[in-house]
Amino acid sequence: DTILIATANPGKAAEYRKIFEKRGVTVKTLADLENNYEIEENGQTFQENALIKANTLMSALGIPVLADDSGLIVDALNGRPGIHSARYAGDHDDEANKRKLLTELQGIPYEKRTARFHCSIVAVRPEVKPLSVTGEVEGLILFKEQGTDGFGYDPLFYYPPLNKSFAELTMEKKNKVSHRGHAVEKLQEVFDEWWQD
Ligand code: ITT
Numbered sequence: 694d695t696i697l698i699a700t701a702n703p704g705k706a707a708e709y710r711k712i713f714e715k716r717g718v719t720v721k722t723l724a725d726l727e728n729n730y731e732i733e734e735n736g737q738t739f740q741e742n743a744l745i746k747a748n749t750l751m752s753a754l755g756i757p758v759l760a761d762d763s764g765l766i767v768d769a770l771n772g773r774p775g776i777h778s779a780r781y782a783g784d785h786d787d788e789a790n791k792r793k794l795l796t797e798l799q800g801i802p803y804e805k806r807t808a809r810f811h812c813s814i815v816a817v818r819p820e821v822k823p824l825s826v827t828g829e830v831e832g833l834i835l836f837k838e839q840g841t842d843g844f845g846y847d848p849l850f851y852y853p854p855l856n857k858s859f860a861e862l863t864m865e866k867k868n869k870v871s872h873r874g875h876a877v878e879k880l881q882e883v884f885d886e887w888w889q890d
């Protein structure tokens with residue numbers, strides 16, 4: 694079995710590989726395709742954007758596709774960067790995004806730096822109603838980066854139950870507690886029935 698994930702983000706791709714390949718499912722992503730797909734994510738919600746990504750690829754290729762739209766929601770910033778997490782500081786530059794987040798939170802004390810990661814997954818296949826699941830994880834935004842694993846905002850996301858940032862966790866540990874891990878758990882509960890419908 695092979696599943697196409699409509700992502701160009703290598704960090705996401707690696708996490709989906711880890712999750713699916715231990716179940717014997719091969720993961721392909723946009724990097725494995727011959728053509729380049731420019732997808733305009735102009736939805737108002739994570740779920741809309743995931744659906745846009747999944748449908749764009751399904752229309753082009755005629756095969757089942759799964760897409761992930763995710764981001765960081767920071768309470769002290771009224772939910773920013775939210776659906777704009779990838780382009781918070783411009784053009785998908787993780788370093789600039791992290792710098793901007795720290796700047797925006799300057800002077801905000803620890804207890805007010807609450808935040809959550811959100812992940813919306815949408816799966817589509819021809820002529821069947823799309824399948825949607827979401828996952829979230831609560832944490833705090835650190836004052837400076839901690840750890841070198843993971844991707845994106847992970848070095849700034851502190852996860853109290855493990856007393857570590859997400860960039861200090863192995864991918865396996867992160868997948869057990871993360872927004873993406875939780876969304877995939879829910880996906881597994883409903884996927885087989887949807888797939889056979
Ligand atoms: P695709 O659309 O190609 O999948 P993308 O990186 O543009 O890749 P999104 O539009 O969903 O994906 O944006 C997600 C943003 O949130 C991006 O800045 C990521 O770095 C960040 N993000 C998502 N999941 C994350 C995680 O598990 N750890 C750290 N940052 C994460």
Ligand code: NA
Pocket residue numbers: 734779
């Ligand atoms: Na994106």
